[in-house]
Amino acid sequence: MAAIAPAHxxxxxxxxxxxxTHWITTLCFLALLVSGVEILISHPRFYWGESGNVLTPAxxxxxxxxxxxxxxxxxxxVLPDQNGWSRYLHFQTAWIAVIAGMIYVIYxxxxxxxxxxxxxxxxVQRLTYLFVIFVLFPLVIWTGLAMSxxxxxxxxxxxxxxxxxxxxxxxxxxVSAFLFLFLLVHVTMVCRAGFRNRMRGMITGRSSTQ
Amino acid sequence: MTNISRRKxxxxxxxxxxxxxxxAIAGRLAERYGLIPPDGGGVYGLGETMTYAAQRVLTxxxxxxxxxxxxxxxxxxxxxVAPLGEEFKQLQESAFSGWRxxxxxxxxxxxxxxxxxxxxxxxxxxxTHLACEEGWSYIAEWxxxxxxxxxxxxxxxxQARYLVYRSIQSDWWESIDMADALxxxxxxxxxxxxxxxxxxxxxxxxxxxxxxxxxxxVKYITRLTMRDSVKKFGxxxxxxxxxxxxxxxxxx
Numbered sequence: 001m002a003a004i005a006p007a008h009x010x011x012x013x014x015x016x017x018x019x020x021t022h023w024i025t026t027l028c029f030l031a032l033l034v035s036g037v038e039i040l041i042s043h044p045r046f047y048w049g050e051s052g053n054v055l056t057p058a059x060x061x062x063x064x065x066x067x068x069x070x071x072x073x074x075x076x077x078v079l080p081d082q083n084g085w086s087r088y089l090h091f092q093t094a095w096i097a098v099i100a101g102m103i104y105v106i107y108x109x110x111x112x113x114x115x116x117x118x119x120x121x122x123x124v125q126r127l128t129y130l131f132v133i134f135v136l137f138p139l140v141i142w143t144g145l146a147m148s149x150x151x152x153x154x155x156x157x158x159x160x161x162x163x164x165x166x167x168x169x170x171x172x173x174x175v176s177a178f179l180f181l182f183l184l185v186h187v188t189m190v191c192r193a194g195f196r197n198r199m200r201g202m203i204t205g206r207s208s209t210q
Numbered sequence: 211m212t213n214i215s216r217r218k219x220x221x222x223x224x225x226x227x228x229x230x231x232x233x234a235i236a237g238r239l240a241e242r243y244g245l246i247p248p249d250g251g252g253v254y255g256l257g258e259t260m261t262y263a264a265q266r267v268l269t270x271x272x273x274x275x276x277x278x279x280x281x282x283x284x285x286x287x288x289x290x291v292a293p294l295g296e297e298f299k300q301l302q303e304s305a306f307s308g309w310r311x312x313x314x315x316x317x318x319x320x321x322x323x324x325x326x327x328x329x330x331x332x333x334x335x336x337x338t339h340l341a342c343e344e345g346w347s348y349i350a351e352w353x354x355x356x357x358x359x360x361x362x363x364x365x366x367x368x369q370a371r372y373l374v375y376r377s378i379q380s381d382w383w384e385s386i387d388m389a390d391a392l393x394x395x396x397x398x399x400x401x402x403x404x405x406x407x408x409x410x411x412x413x414x415x416x417x418x419x420x421x422x423x424x425x426x427x428v429k430y431i432t433r434l435t436m437r438d439s440v441k442k443f444g445x446x447x448x449x450x451x452x453x454x455x456x457x458x459x460x461x462x
Contacts, residue, residue: 043345050277051339053346055285068344070290083343084455085254091462092257149341150265150421150461154272169345 010208013201018113021104022202028097029183031089036176038086041079042067046173050164059170094144101137132182136175143172244371244387248440248448249458262459269461270389274420277337282403283348288410291379291429298378298430306414315374315435318365325400325414331355336395338420340427343460352418353401358392370436374443375417378430384449385440386419386426395420398431423460425451
């Protein structure tokens with residue numbers, strides 16, 4: 001690597017595995033977000049407990065148009081049904097994200113990444129990243145799986161602990177919203193810390209020291 | 211090229227080769243143990259196969275949760291169906307006394323049953339959840355004959371791998387694997403909440419598959435066919451659902 005002769009100091013920033021899993025997760029995150037919103041549009045109403053439908057009281061309703069004529073809205077039109085490919089895409093990318101996440105976490109523990117790799121961050125940043133990796137991601141997987149009728153059959157405790165399948169759906173929505181908020185803050189901070197240099201760090205693994 | 215990058219290249223090559231052969235071996239095993247769904251090809255085939263295979267390995271014998279009668283939804287929601295045809299209306303006029311369900315395909319004794327005949331067999335009642343892929347749900351008490359009982363009567367042949375079931379609405383058909391077909395909670399349902407199964411909920415006869423989402427519980431059942439493959443039905447994707455863009459397996 002001596003061929004590279006930098007004009008200024010270059011520091012090794014992110015390991016290859018961290019960069020690869022980061023960008024796989026980024027793509028999955030966006031696919032899950034788009035498909036998740038599409039699925040939400042077919043029934044933008046939330047409940048608490050085991051069951052709920054348009055005839056029962058809602059916890060809250062999101063005032064947006066729906067993709068089903070059976071769902072009452074104050075809009076005079078029905079959006080096209082996109083649930084088929086959205087569900088296919090949602091589950092496929094969830095698998096990829098979970099596998100990438102597991103590789104990242106195992107690598108992180110073996111390599112001391114969660115200590116050494118986080119060296120450049122302050123306490124709030126470290127706690128935020130750890131909260132996202134070890135609380136929000138597991139929670140979004142758990143609440144998602146708790147909506148599955150087959151998983152509910154095999155692991156009923158995973159559903160009742162959340163308060164029921166509709167509670168799981170409501171929590172899945174809020175955890176996803178928190179993850180989206182994290183994405184916004186994360187991208188904002190990358191921009192403020194020097195977008196080009198930070199992107200270079202996550203793409204090539206190297207960035208200039210400041 | 212320096213030593214480090216050459217070593218990295220070799221490691222990366224070995225990893226990719228190992229990964230590719232791992233996927234190939236996993237594919238062979240999945241095929242052998244019937245873990246590839248009929249719509250396991252195409253862009254989303256990998257995800258579908260992983261979901262179906264994982265759920266079959268982990269949940270094959272699991273029972274859907276059953277609830278207390280106090281948890282039955284006071285207001286269940288009946289999803290809309292395509293307009294019911296003339297044939298249905300005529301049967302409805304005679305209180306479905308002429309309704310018959312045929313059982314054929316890979317069975318030793320093909321047969322056909324009227325509703326009265328089905329009701330003469332031991333009934334099962336279960337309080338289970340019906341969840342729509344859209345996100346809404348309700349809990350109801352369902353009464354009917356376990357499908358496994360009917361399959362025992364007609365004698366399913368050992369080579370049968372799928373049950374194809376059809377509605378009186380000709381473009382509505384589905385299929386399930388043997389794990390669901392023989393599952394004790396899969397119910398040929400004619401009663402709901404202590405009454406006859408209302409037409410809007412699928413009466414006179416609905417196949418309840420409680421470990422999958424609502425769209426697998428087809429309404430107005432008229433025919434059950436046992437087959438070793440679903441390739442010759444429709445576009446060969448297993449049911450009308452994948453032809454309309456939805457997954458064949460709806461355990462998630």
